[in-house]
Amino acid sequence: MARRALVAVLASAMVVGTGQVAAAEPVRPDAPVRLVLDGSHLTVRDAYDVLDGRPVDVRLAGSAVAAMRRSRAGAIAALAKGARVYGWNQALGPLKDRPLDDRQQRRFQLNVLLSHAAGVGPALPDRVARLALILKANQMARGDEGVRPELPQRLLDLVNAGIAPVMPQIGSLGTGDLQPQAAAGLVAIGGPAPARYRGTEAPAARILAMAGLRRDFEFQQGEALPMISGSTVVAALFLDVMHRAEALADVAEGTFALFLEATRAEQSALDPRTHDERHIPEQSAIAARLRTLIRGTQWMTDRGRAQLDTALGQQPHPRVQDSVAVRAAPHIMAVLRRDLAADTVIVEREANSSTSNPLVFPTAGGYEFVMGGNWDGAMMGHAADSLNADLADLGVLSQELSGRLLSPRWSYGLPANLAGGEVGLNSGMVQVQTVAAALVPEMQAGAFPAGVLSRPVKDGQEDHNTMAMASVRHTDANVDRLATILAVQYLMTTQGIDLIRDKMAGLPLGQGTQALHDAVRRRVPKLIDDRWMSPDLQAATDMVNNGELRDAVRHAESTTSTSGKSA
Template sequence: MIVVDGASLTCADVVAVAPGGAAVVLSEEALKAATESYETALVVSATRPVYGRTTGVGANRDALVGTGDRETHDLRLLLSHAAGVGERLDDTVTRAALLVRLNQLAAAGSGIHPRFLQALEAALRTGSVPAVHDAGSIGTGDLSMLAEIGLTLTGHVPWATGHVPPIVLDPGDALAFLSSNAVTLARAVLVGDELSRLLDAAHVVAALSYCALGGASEAFAEQVHARRPHPGTVDSAARMRRLLWHEGDLSPGRRIQDPFGLRAFCQVQGPALEAAGYLRRVLEVEINAAAENPLIDVGSASAYHHGQFSTAYPALALDNLRAAVHHVAELSAARLGDLVEPEYTGLPAFLANGPSGSSGVMILEYVAHDALGRLRHSAGPVTLGTSVISRGVEDHASFTPHAARSAASAAQSYRTVLACELVAAVRALRLDDAIPSGRALARIFTRLADAIPDIRTDHQLGEEIRTAADLLPDLADSAREGP
């Protein structure tokens, strides 16, 4: 049961609710606070111009909305902003967005009628999902997507799944509901969690490659990382020591120095771990924020016009994480190259096991480097562009939605790269008839050997790659556990 109070929602909560799992309940205190915000908005709007309530929006900010026209004006806002183009959002993302928007409204700064909070809670409780199309957002508010949700809540468009009784649209409700980046934040939370889990799983995959390659444990020694103690690198090295069970036993390995894929693993992995942690912290501020413009503040009984709709923080955090993940994926592909090289493994080229000229796992490198190339395209920064729209009034955009979409593409590619390395590492250990000496890693390897088919003659490798990719989330949990 996740209690929505506008202040304590976590990324883990969003991840739990998104697939339709955890139950959601709106706190009575949050509903009361939202009611007070709504009542304050009515008073303030009667005494001074308030953007989107007594005026139009964007370049129409100086156009006054007549008192007899307000409800129609709000409906016009929803209808005109709901473009309804692009691919339909996955239900998981939509449910996450409903939760984020509910929690933001529970922070009680929008002045929206509290019935909107109750309707969102009902949708999450009953599994009702609106049809939301993924287009029209540039990082200054998910206007088109939220307009579609608003029209669904008010009964103007049908639900895609389930049904919640339609609610009345009061004057001022439209902009109060639209003024958010909830959909983008929801997607960022989900992809941030996925990338974080893949980064965790990478420790297990790299540890298996280390064993197959006869790596030297000195690179992970506590003494080494204490002398340049970046938190992510120190954390990564500690995880590798737990998996390999080499504390106090610095095995020399087969070489005086390993290739970078092993020797510099923690130094490259560390920045990615920190980037994932930073993104999580940024998003947990955002999903608990009363960032609607204008802010209706009960304490001062005032409306404040501002720029809190800007999402520069998550945009830059997403750009940073994608770039860091690309570096990590490069090392995974490099280790895969080492695993098919007899000089490093002492095994046949391409881990082949059959007549002369057998290809073994040769194709894994092609698949991995194709995925790495796609990841490289996804890793480019989106925050270098901007836009000037609405007759020049809105002259900056962070393009955070594009950063989140690129992160989802990067996650898919990185998963494939890791899966290819995992298939090769397991095959190398099987061909060498070896079991990792570390107790934790030996248990993991036994589970993997049971799950990944052991076919040593040349054959299609698609099943192994898909199976390995599906196993990565479980490996992430193993990477967090002690020996």
Template sequence: MKKIYVDGENLTMNDMISVSRNHVKIALSKKGRKKVFESRKNLEKIVERQRVVYGINTGFGELCSVKIPPSKIEELQKNLLRSHAVGVGNPLSEEIVRAVLLLRANALSKGFSGVRIEIVEKLIEMLNKNVLPVIPEKGSVGASGDLAPLAHMALTLIGEGEAFFNGERMKSKDALKKAGIKPLKLESKEGLALINGTSVMTAVLALSVYDAEKLVKNSEIAGSMSLEALKGTDKAFDPEVMQVRKHKGQIDVAHNLRLLLKNSEIIKSHRNCQKIQDAYTLRCMPQVIGASKEVVDWVKKVVEIEINSATDNPLIFENESISSGNFHGQPIAFAADFLGIAVSEIGDFSERRTARMTDSKLSNLPPFLTKKSGLNSGFMTTQYTAAALASENKVLAHPASVDSIPTSANQEDHVSMGTIAARKAEEIIRNVEYIVAIEFICASQGIEFHKPLKPGIGVQQAYKTIRKYVKKLDNDRIMYPEIEKIAELIRNGEIVRNVERRVGGLR
């Protein structure tokens, strides 16, 4: 059976998805094992020299000047977890917690945290046996890293707090017992190494940017379907236009739209009509969706760096311990906020196309996409839902990273709010999946009115996929399960896969 080996250097986004969503097991590589062992030896040398080192023999935060005697080291680490486990709110989802455990194991295996091999192995064992700590979603300010949520994670290692085992919530000690896992006793620095890092915000953002990549492609497909329904033109996507403004995202989206609309009988039927140009939400898809695509690509690069980074403090090197700031979540905070803004804009664009299709004065289609309007409301209120979600996203897209509230008596006088930013981005993506799902359904209905003319080859394939689950609307029916189903197809990639089998890979 496939395993993913962690060493702090080579973890990929696809590895994260395999572990968090597909339950692929992980193991510590030989290289990672060696680095963890050497790092622990380096820390023990520092302790033997009786140096004062933050978090090893001192208090934490503003209490860093308080020296702790050797006899109290284990108690210090245990107290750290207990005092910092103050998160509130709903538990993080199973897939996020799995990603958190993976990222923490990977970060510690990089070999700069000074923990024993047993710590990394215990995280791996919990993950592989599906013992998932209950981690409340709220309470992190994003520096020093994700202290509160990671404290909840670490409590489970020592048999305290709560955990889910095979989906059932219980005390951690009971979950460990059921899984055949023995709780650990912490030694010097290990509590701090477990909780001082960006693993929660990075886990949330990593899963979100993976979903955002799929969502961008779905928005291109939905947009091309709407263009067919509204009898728009593909002329604005001409390669000559793209070559005089060489933004990669714009060029790629235009390329994809040309593939999707290839051989469209609908477009051909009105090629010489009197209409001069389309509305912006059709004509400017390469420029707007392309800009969002470039943001998603940039955020992915930030995440790929962070998932293989040491974000602990202090960091343990061969001859010294260095107190530094790798725990600060600002890179993730900025990336998460930017992702939220970019994806929110995709939703705005999609909702406006849905509104245009349902407005007979703009679309030249039947009112609300039904021939029996009046007796039937058709797709009138699906647009309401899209509008509500788009409006909600405008609130959620306000950056969290522009705010900072000092903590720990001003010792930690600037924080990133990165975990808030990441959670907001995740919520925006869920909302936009619904907005684009509504566009898919409305555009499929709009295309019905142009039969027997056929749309482009990519649009045809998307239409066939939608029609497997959502039939043509003749009379009003309950539609919320259909919206949920198409949103699921967006998330699981079915629409994109089917279309790419027909037209080739979308950029």
């Protein structure tokens, strides 16, 4: 089934934690994401909709506009009474004690954007850049940062028009994403920074003209600092990492189910009683989904194991138990699910919080400025480090399982190297598996927690930095590596199944695993005599990254869950 058709099917069913399927209203993949921002109700699901590339229609709630107007008026009144405020009428960072007069503060807003837009390296994906603008606008919509509603509305105008600021990834220390957010601010005013629009990258002034937006927007007193303050870009990239990691968690369950079939594993390792006894909901849910995928299998039975033994000329003997990686896989994979659930709480709080410095709060006599450290990204940075460790461990697990398939002894009878033709003349998939082995140490090295590497900067004014951007970027890179490792496992498990299918004649695979096998075979044919393997691996990796295999897993779960009981 084509990906678009699968999306339509899956949109009407949602796999829930118990492994069951709950009905949901169908959502067209091209339906616009309509959001009304009030600073309190933006969800991770909203963010995922934006990241999926759907058209966006975002506006500010009327209540948020009113709250911002009140706090802005209160902030200006407090300044008129003589308040000296960081970033409003005082300079920034180590120069915080330098006052700014009325003439200087207007120029200061532009200078802040120019001086802080010093990022380098690859730009954030457009989907992440647009999400960062939505998160920033939602945080401003709370009314605690003292900005005019025209500022977040300008950011939403960019998003709604399909403009993405070019935001370099390197420069943020996770103590406020100053560099990338300053670049976005320059785009908002039509400054020298570049932006992208409908496949064109050009200076912001040209892009705004192409999109039909005016260039005469200016930041007013105190607005440049809220624009660059906060860890909003870390949050946007972390959400993208979470979204992709969630998809890989589904993909990993699918290829593990295929591994179970290829090795005719014992079903007892998925017995709900043993998993429920551990009292880890995510573990029980994974085991339940795996039971759904293999439902109807005759390969993973005493009869199936005996039939292959006999076909290989061996004396049938019972399988006492499989290896640790096989038996413990639901528990190992549950850690990723648990952390993704915890990360959802962390990032939703971030998206609906004021993350600037200073903040403006009402008092009995008006409004007052309060300076603090609400921009720090430590919580997200450490969460990203933990998620990275989960992904690296899943990569190790996948590589270990695919490695077992090369050995007739470890795979319980699969041909050596998974060679489809004459073994020796044909080397099979040994080098495909080596790709996964090569990526594992890169994942392990990339999983070192950047959050423990703080160093002071800016004349000691920023004497602790979370390095959250480094944590998220490393996790993002490991998502890419894991996608390839899982693609290797899909190629090898389907090959293993095909190489013994004739010896398993009369015995069906599970309904779900057969569907997953067929999904791979629609893109990658069975390997018989050796052929150029890079295109096969690229095709399988594309299936992981474009959602095709995740859709296949979810479709297999949803259709199999109502079609009978396990063998």
